[in-house]
Amino acid sequence: MSCHKNILLLLFIVFVALPATAQKTAETEQILKTFHTISSHEILKFAEELSSDKYKGRLSGSPEYLHAAEWCASKFKEWGVLPANNGSYFQYFPNEYSEVFSKGSVTYSPKKNKEIQLLFSGDYLPGSNSASGTVSGNLVYVGYGITAPELNYDDYKNIDVKGKIILLESGIPYTKNDTTLAKWTPYAYHRYKFRNAVKHGAAGMLYIGKLANPNTVNLENFIYAHIDPKIAERIFSDGAKNYTEIKKELSEMKSPSFAFPENQKVTITAKTNYFPDAKACNVVGMIEGSDPVLKNEVIIVGGHLDGQGYLGEIFPSALDNASGVADILGAAKAFAHSEVKPKRTVLFILIGGEECGLYGSKFYAENPLFPVKKTILMVNLDMVGNGRGFHIANGKSFPELFSHFETVNNHYLHRKMAASEWRKNYGRPRSDASNFENAGITTFSLYTSESVFPVHYHQTLDKTDVLTPEIMEDAAKLLYLGILGIANDETIQVN
Ligand SMILES: [Zn+2]
Structure with missing residues (x-):
């Protein structure tokens, strides 16, 4: 290289490159300043607010859910996160729901003149969408409760359930993730099983597997409760049946349905009110992109705001998913207070209706606030608040996006961070x-x-005392810096 060229290079560095570098350093300092304002203390407070009694477990469709949504919107407003739906923070959609007034009761009679009161929470949980009233009757086991003639399968074959209380399993007899699973998927929905039970004349139901589950359906006069598998085992052994063997037959697609002896009876009481015309909402806030062209592209950060509600006791739904929402709020506040704005737009969506059937995300997908073709990525947070490490599903398949999170983790967080590859899901979403x-x-x-x-998945014990605030702080930091990196990366193209 000649001396002349050397001087030119030097001049270039001094007058062109250096100011850009200096600007870059100042910008990085600003970003890191904001990054360090993200605090575990504050994020835990968000989760505590959302898990508090006043929101009664945030059942989607209920007034308490809407209050929780209003609280989140008020935080967006306070921080300067802009309303993303034509001036509104809310995107409403229909969301029927049932209010459960009490624990109700389940009484089991193993034989004549003997009654056992099942214990709330330990032995049974009321059905989130049970009809109101009392039902009493003999027991019939119907396995998965599936009638699929095209698959040559019928759990109700040769069995009479009219006026009886059925014992039902969740799930389907096929578990491999391939095209055969897709044929079974319509039968995996709780709603299908409920409707099929009523179609066959069942009067009530004990659903095996004890968890709060609003993802069911309110059917006229159909009263049900969830029971712990240990209660099911007890009922089987009283009826001189081996539950383990029955389940083995079930997994071999043998439909081992049968009626229990006449003297085994169950009585279920539920006190509920059904609201078919209720509505819920997504809470939508955004940070507008600073680049005149790239601002038309968007990165979405979302997580469900709703929980499992109240079944005679509150299900605080802290990990699932006050934690995810709290992480998102932490990141949203950082974005709003950051002096350095992302080039692309960032949309925060706190999603309703997840627990009762993914209503809010479906509504957004059908009514997107930004064109799908301009949407770079959606990051979904569900149960992000109890642990030491991170996992990003699909991360491995999109390295140009994942690398931004990896870089943040490697530089600042030093958590174990795994990523998995995208694969098609043939089962129930x-x-x-x-x-x-x-x-x-x-x-x-x-x-x-x-x-x-x-x-404590879908249990009353899913409280904020099982959250680890440090990982929530890091999740918010990962979102803030990682999303900012993606928003500013001009090499990224929309698919
Ligand atoms: Zn969840």
């Missing part, structure tokens, strides 16, 4: 991400791994 994906949007699902506390 179980997450809000699936609705965004079906609309044609690339999705990441962020989870915490290596749980520190037991996970």
Whole structure:
């Protein structure tokens, strides 16, 4: 290189490159300043607010859910996160629901003149969508409760359930994730099983598997409750049946349905009120992109705001999913207060109706606030608040997006962070991400791994004391810096 060229290079560095670098350093400092304002203390407070008694477990459709949504919108407003739906923070959709007034009761008679009161929470939980009243009757086991003539399968074959109380399993007899599973998927829905039971004349039901589940349906006079598998085992042994063997037959698609002896009876009482015309909403806030062209492209960060509600006791739904919402709020506040704005637009969506059937995400997918073709990525957070590490589902398949999170983790968080590859799901969609994906949007699902506390999935014990605030702080930090990186990366193209 000649001396002349050297001087030119030097001049270039001094007058062109250096100011850009200096600007870059100042910008990075600003970003890191904001990054360090994200605090575990504050994020835990968000989760505590959402899990508090006043929102009664945030059952989608209920007035308490709408109050929780209003609280989130008020935070967006306070911080300067803009309303994303034509000046509104809310995107409403129909959401029928049932209010449960009490624990109700389940009484089991193993034989004549003997009655056992099942215990709330330990032995049974009321059905979220049970009809109101009392039902009493003999027991019939109907396995998965599926009638699928095209698959040559019928759990109700040669069995009379009219006026009886059925004992039902969740799930389907096929578990491999392939095209055969797709044929079984319509039968995997709780709603299908309920309707099929009523069609066959069942009067009531004990659903095996004890968890709060609003993803069912309110059917006229159909009263049901969920029971712990240990109660099912007891009922089987009283009826001189081996439950383990029966389940083995079930997994071999043998439909081992049968009627229990006449002297075994159950009485279920439920006190509920059904609201078929209720509505719920997604809460939508955004940070507008700063680049005149790239601002038309959007990155979505979402998580479901609704919980499992009240079944005679509150299900605080803290990990599932006050934690995810709290992480998102932490990141949204950082974005709003950050002096450095993202080039692309960032949309925060706190989703309603997840627990009762992914209603809110479906509504967004059908009524997107930004064109799907301009949506770079949707990151879904569900149960991100108990653990030591992170997992990003689909991350491995989109390295140009995932690398931004990886970089943040490697530089600042130092958590164990795994990623998995995208694969087609032939089964029943179980997450809000699936609705965004079906609309044609690339999705990441962020989870915490290596749980520190037991996970009380859909139980009354899902309280804030089983959250690990440090990982929530890091989740918000990961979102803030990772999303900012993606928003500013001009090499990224929409699919
Ligand atoms: Zn959840």
